[in-house]
């Protein structure tokens with residue numbers, strides 16, 4: 405039985421695809437057989453972040469519609485050999501995904517994979533609902549900013565009412581908060597919501613805090629999941645998040661400004 | 675922000691405002707979320723009935739369902755205009 409994890413947010417552009425790529429790579433690096441599925445039908449970004457855009461032949465929608473087998477559509481990652489990517493269609497509409505179609509593919513993937521990571525499209529409508537429907541767990545990607553937090557709360561509402569687990573009256577989808585693009589400097593200056601603020605409002609357990617980092621853009625330019633930049637703050641923060649997802653206890657890092665000098669610390673009594 | 679506040683690390687930026695606004699909107703939306711689907715329609719109809727007698731605006735009628743363990747209470751709040 406695979407663990408099905410949706411990476412979702414409501415608001416667009418907050419870091420879902422970046423997160424899906426890194427979490428799936430992190431799980432696979434630890435030896436778990438992992439597949440990351442792109443639910444963003446019509447856009448398709450995951451293949452670029454995973455550096456396999458030129459190897460896409462068949463996609464998720466082809467498999468749902470019976471035009472290709474799963475094995476024909478799955479792309480094996482060149483860096484981590486327990487990692488596979490199921491790319492999505494660039495030409496279809498989000499409505500090409502149906503509960504029955506998605507279920508068929510998820511069930512088949514469940515037979516061979518330990519982890520299925522679902523990269524959700526933005527929004528709270530059909531596409532996002534298809535991505536979260538079969539999830540056992542949800543990583544709610546949130547930026548420390550009003551509209552992102554509000555949308556995260558709305559997506560939590562959907563997880564609690566419209567997921568398969570909710571509809572069947574099973575145990576609820578396990579929720580994790582992943583705060584990304586965090587800027588400790590700005591938080592200290594009172595310009596940005598803090599981790600504690602967002603935790604208090606959303607009231608779900610914190611999986612990790614990913615700092616705002618130049619490295620993320622550099623990595624995505626090269627088609628490298630940022631978790632493989634093992635020296636970088638963002639890479640390490642994602643590695644911590646993956647460890648916690650697997651039940652490891654790790655202290656939260658990157659929540660304060662590392663470079664802060666002795667004097668400012670002294671004056672702030674910290 | 676005063677000079678001293680700065681060194682005490684007291685926050686005076688807009689994050690506090692953001693947090694307060696979020697707390698209000700999120701609480702409001704969570705309340706809406708648990709409401710039955712028929713509620714907006716019912717609110718419109720109640721509004722129409724009251725308007726036969728008194729002129730009131732949309733936001734002067736508030737309809738809410740409060741669910742407890744074994745019963746639900748329909749709460750109807752109508753503000754009448756001053757005479």
Ligand SMILES: Nc1ncnc2c1ncn2[C@@H]1O[C@H](COP(=O)(O)OP(=O)(O)OP(=O)(O)O)[C@@H](O)[C@H]1O
Pocket residue numbers: 413415416417418419420421422423444449524525526584585586614615616617618620621624638
């Ligand atoms: N921690 C970070 N630091 C800096 N930039 C980041 C960080 N995380 C994501 N980004 C940048 O934010 C942009 C959006 O990221 P991404 O594509 O992962 O978001 P998304 O939620 O998948 O977007 P969409 O809703 O369009 O699918 C990208 O340019 C990415 O490089």
Ligand SMILES: [Mg+2]
Pocket residue numbers: 420421422444449523524525
């Ligand atoms: Mg995306």
